[in-house]
Amino acid sequence: MSLHSTAAQLVTLAAEGQEHGGNHESLNPALTGGGALFALLLLLWITTRFNRDR
Secondary structure (H helix, E strand, O other): OOOHHHHHHHHHHHHHHHHHOOOOOOHHHHHHHHHHHHHHHHHHHHHHHHOOOO
């Protein structure tokens, strides 16, 4: 497989993905971002519990 044919296939694949909006229907951006924020805040809270000066 040559570089040119590989690039052409990738362009075709990318164009097909853009026709449908590019996002998977089951991924809700607000839920994904909220989950990531919750996970980071939980890690921050755990870190501060272990980092107390006693």
